[in-house]
Amino acid sequence: MDWSIVPNLGQILEDLRLEVVAYTHKDFLPTENILTEIFKKCCSSLGLVKRLNPFLQLIIGAVVFSFWILLALKLFQSITIPCYASGERMDDxxxxxxxxxxxxxxxxxRELASRGARIILxxxxxxxxxxAMKFIRKTANTTRLSLAKIDFSDMMSIRNLAHQVLSNETRLDVLxxxxxxxxxxxxxxxxxVEVHLATNYLGFFLLSNLLLSLLSSSDGRILLPAGQDLWSADLEIDNLNSELRFNKKTVFANSQLANLLFTRQLAVRCAAAKIPVAVNCYDIGKQRTSFNWFSATREHNAVENMVHLAVSKDGKETSGNYFTGCKIAKVSERASDSALAEKLWNFSTFFTNLQEEESIF
Ligand SMILES: NC(=O)c1ccc[n+]([C@@H]2O[C@H](COP(=O)([O-])OP(=O)(O)OC[C@H]3O[C@@H](n4cnc5c(N)ncnc54)[C@H](OP(=O)(O)O)[C@@H]3O)[C@@H](O)[C@H]2O)c1
Structure with missing residues (x-):
């Protein structure tokens, strides 16, 4: 083996590092140019290791190639998922x-606080x-923060929070x-109540209903979470509380599908009752992985999407939709099944014990 190539390996890695730094700091690069550049870099990097033995060449080639593919994916992700860069304020x-x-x-x-909003955590x-309050105070340079307790697995705690907000606040613009x-x-x-059902869906159903009158007086917005991995959702009303059987994937997916159905149904009810509250769902992104680079991007995009819904005109002018990457996305047929949504509403009213006098409808 010709060891004289070894110093060059350090150079190759340094070149690659500098390329990554350069690419990740560019705001926009046309896709065609990126691919051409990546192809050229792959060829030139591989050219430098020609003098190594074939096995090492193969390994280095595979590493370099995977590296560029990952970089291309990262760039593709940042180009195709728009960022919400508008500087709209939320002072009042x-x-x-x-x-x-x-x-x-x-x-x-933190982002909404830095735009001037008063935040109830x-x-x-x-x-x-x-x-968390200390962190926001410091990083968003604001004191307009307050803290309240809520435990979604305890309906009493949700009622207590709602009572506290209804008694102390004169307005609520975004929930x-x-x-x-x-x-x-x-x-x-x-x-x-099965804990996924209670925490990931029923708590939101109850809190949204309890705060709807206050939101309505400020032309407010409600943002609800939903994931995209719904293939394992069955939403069998008879087994929604896992009384017949339990499957961990199904219960999580059911809670996400339930939020989509609830969003549409609440939007329809608000429109029919002329309640000026916009209700939309935001994409929670994919499950976190240990591959931090991409997880961080997903998390960041989910945050952008939520900020967009809380701040932009889109988040006020449309209702009953599901947003991902700051845009309305299509939902499955099941997620727009009005008969199922109505059944779910009745089930949720029963399970949360939502009283007529607590509901605006
Ligand atoms: N597509 C998918 O399958 C998918 C996607 C995203 C997430 N997930 C899964 O969902 C789980 C949560 O995800 P995440 O970390 O992104 O969380 P998240 O939705 O950001 O939720 C975390 C927050 O919820 C709070 N919380 C949890 N239980 C609560 C309760 N009973 N009452 C009030 N607040 C409560 C937590 O408080 P504490 O700090 O007190 O715990 C924390 O502040 C993870 O296991 C994740 O793997 C799945």
């Missing part, structure tokens, strides 16, 4: 965000909530229902 607005002590919820809270754990769980086995709340 009040926003309530649940599950806002970490992840997407925290990022959206509704968190399950008050200590984690305090830390962002956020926060979910994905568990490996069957757990039930104290009142016997």
């Amino acid at each position: 607005k009040t926003v309530l965000i649940t599950g806002s002590n970490r992840g997407r919820g925290l990022e959206v809270a 509704a968190c399950r754990n008050m200590q984690r909530g305090e830390e 962002i229902c956020n926060g979910s769980v994905s568990l490996d086995r069957l757990y039930r709340t104290e009142t016997g």
Whole structure:
């Protein structure tokens, strides 16, 4: 083997590193140019290792090739998923965000706070909530923050939060229902509700209904979460509370499909009752992986999408839609089945014990 090539390997890696830095800092590159560039770089990088033995050539070739493919995917992702870059302010607005002590919820809270909104962080754990508040205070340079407790697995806690907001707030412009769980086995709340159903859907149903009158007086918006991986959803009303059987993939997917159906149904009801509240669903993105580079991009896009819905005209002028990448996306036939949505509404009213006097309809 000719070891004189070894110093060149360091150079190749450094060249590649610099290319990544250069590409990831460019705002836009036409796809054709990117592909041509990638092809050229692959060829020239491979040319330099020609003098190594064939096995090493193969390994280095495969590594370099995979590297460029990943870079191309990353660039493609950033070009095809638009960012919400508008600088609209929210100075006179009040926003309530649940599950806002970490992840997407925290990022959206920080972004809206930096646009001037007053933020009510509704968190399950008050200590984690305090830390989140400190972080936002520092990074968004604002003091217009307050903290409230909510535990979606406890209907009483949801009613308490709603009561507190209705008694203390004069307006509520945006309600962002956020926060979910994905568990490996069957757990039930104290009142016997399966935990995915309670936390990822029923809690949002109850909180949205309880706060609808206040939102309505400020021409408000409701944002609800939904994932795209719905293939395992069956939404059998008879087994929605996992009384007949339990499957962890199905219960998570069911909770996401339920949010899509609820969004449409609530939008239809608001339109029929002339309640000026826009209700839309945002894409929660894919499940996080340990491959941080892409996970971070997905998380960032999910945040952009939520900010877009909370701030833009789109988020006010359309209702009953599902947004991904700051655009309306089509949903499956099942997610637009009005008969199923009506059944789900009745089921949810029963399970949350939503009283007539609590509901605006
Ligand atoms: N497509 C998919 O299949 C898919 C996509 C995305 C996420 N997931 C799964 O969903 C789970 C959550 O995802 P994520 O980390 O992105 O979370 P997330 O939706 O951002 O939710 C996390 C937030 O929800 C809060 N929360 C959790 N349970 C709560 C409750 N009972 N009451 C009030 N707040 C509650 C958390 O508070 P604490 O800090 O107190 O826990 C945290 O603030 C993960 O297991 C993830 O793998 C699946």
